[in-house]
Amino acid sequence: MNGDSDPLPRAEAEEYASWFKALADATRIQIVSLLARRRAPMTVGEVVAASGVGQSTVSHHLKILAEVRFVLVERQGTASLYRINEACVRCFPTAADVVMGKPVPAAPTCE
Amino acid sequence: MNGDSDPLPRAEAEEYASWFKALADATRIQIVSLLARRRAPMTVGEVVAASGVGQSTVSHHLKILAEVRFVLVERQGTASLYRINEACVRCFPTAADVVMGKPVPAAPTCE
DNA sequence: AGGCTTTATCGACTATCGTCGATTGACGAT
């Protein structure tokens, strides 16, 4: 049990931060909301077309989002199908969680 | 009403991102959780002592957190009293909000 | 096999961010 006054352990703070970092970029927000609106998986090319940024940039952001399991990938032929991970959307920590010291949800777990 | 397929407008995405940016740093997370545990206002010096980073750094982070109204400031003599803003903690957007295109809560509003 | 398409990766450039130390500015106490 945590005392009332000791700071949140650094390691835990960094886990939390890594969650928020994933959504701390406007382009990533656009991509995520795009994938969520279309509930069906999208190919990278489709995301590129819809988001207006370069292909390598989109690929990079999708990789970041996939690392937090925020989106899921599935290769199909030469294409990569990305879709939103509803479970991770739900378990994404809220500010209240941080503030109340709720244990950080582990990314792989919430799948 | 937003169609099902058009990307989230850039401006809105950036507003969202600015919320998440505020919690996208481990030190800031520690400071926030510190202020929340002590429900009473804390002076900058106290935060410095408890967080182990330099005074100017703490001041900087507190400024950032205050800009999103995540913490509230009140000067008292030479000291600055920072306390958590419960209202903004509650209205902090969740990942689900982003995904479903819920309108971004305006920082000043949620006070 | 050869070419085409799709995506991932690499390298480079820039901008932003976190941190520090030093300085400045306010305020209170003596």
Add this chain to the structure above:
DNA sequence: ATCGTCAATCGACGATAGTCGATAAAGCCT
């Protein structure tokens, strides 16, 4: 008035992150 304390600001530095263009890798289709 001066000194001491507290917090904010400034300047600098290193590190990280976003973007792009070009290249490479993998798979399909004739």
